[in-house]
Amino acid sequence: MPGPAGVWIITPGHAPDRFPAARSCAADVALVDLEDSVPPADKPDARQAARAFFTDPAAAGPVPGVRISSPATLNGIHDLTALTAHSVKPPIVLIPKVESARDIEIVAGILDTPDYTPHLYALIETPRAVENLPSIVRADRIAGLLFGTADYATTTGCSNSWEPLLHARSALVTSAAVAGLPAIDSPYFDLDDDEGLRREAEQVKALGFAGKSCVHPDQLPAVTAVFRPTREEIAAARATVAAAENAGGRIVRVHGRMVGPPMVAAARALLARASDNAPKEVSA
Structure with missing residues (x-):
């Protein structure tokens, strides 16, 4: 794991x-x-x-x-x-x-x-x-x-x-x-x-x-x-994921860049890292 x-x-x-x-x-x-x-x-x-x-x-x-x-x-x-x-x-x-x-x-x-x-x-x-x-x-x-x-x-x-x-x-x-x-x-x-x-x-x-x-x-x-992902990186990743979801999984253009499944997967991974790095309770 x-x-x-x-x-x-x-x-x-x-x-x-x-x-x-x-x-x-x-x-x-x-x-x-x-x-x-x-x-x-x-x-x-x-x-x-x-x-x-x-x-x-x-x-x-x-x-x-x-x-x-x-x-x-x-x-x-x-x-x-x-x-x-x-x-x-x-x-x-x-x-x-x-x-x-x-x-x-x-x-x-x-x-x-x-x-x-x-x-x-x-x-x-x-x-x-x-x-x-x-x-x-x-x-x-x-x-x-x-x-x-x-x-x-x-x-x-x-x-x-x-x-x-x-x-x-x-x-x-x-x-x-x-x-x-x-x-x-x-x-x-x-x-x-x-x-x-x-x-x-x-x-x-x-x-x-x-x-x-x-x-x-x-x-x-x-x-x-x-x-740590920056605010700009997080915003760009959210835009990428949203555009891909609205396009039904088809290749889409986001801010002048062609975005396909690998880029969407990378954006989702960045958002997951950002979520993991959010303040949280940690037990020893």
Whole structure:
């Protein structure tokens, strides 16, 4: 089942002083991280602190989630064990270093209960994962994909920049689209380059990504401005849908542009995203 798209923010699990800001920010999804941003010595404390991230009584805000360590590691096993004991469990679980559908099945087998079936996202960050994307997206419990540029660039030896990573990004959004899953892009790691952040967000949106993740609250305005439908886009989409419905499904001209079924489908999808991004009550 597809999970949430839009703007994501990732907060280190060993920094609970940052939790209130993450849980009340303008992102669509807020993840507490138990993996790369947490030093090995701090991981036990981060697992314990993460409980407060999910039990925060705030009624509205981003959908909360967690990035565990790889389930193929001892830290990942400890993370999953800790999650099973939480009285309030995260709606979203991000699984790093996914390289096969089996990785998703293992986490689902540990976490799923009759009362709890979280959205499981696969973090794609290795060449083997990109090669195996067609089988990964067919996992029964997968809800979406995230791209991890830092690890992918390190593994391949390429530069963490647009052109060297274009093939992997294209493969990811293609496989996600085939399976009807949202694809969320990697964070932009240069915190002082607002123009570069905005440009990359626009590029990945044009490529087909449904959202982008952030590592600092200061990045949220730029990414949100790119991925949240504007009033003008919403008005144009409504006009397109209305014209198509009045034309009985025939190809129609809207504002000087020929509009057929693919354009109408895109307009309906934009209106659905706009509806999803409307203010709403969110339960942790």
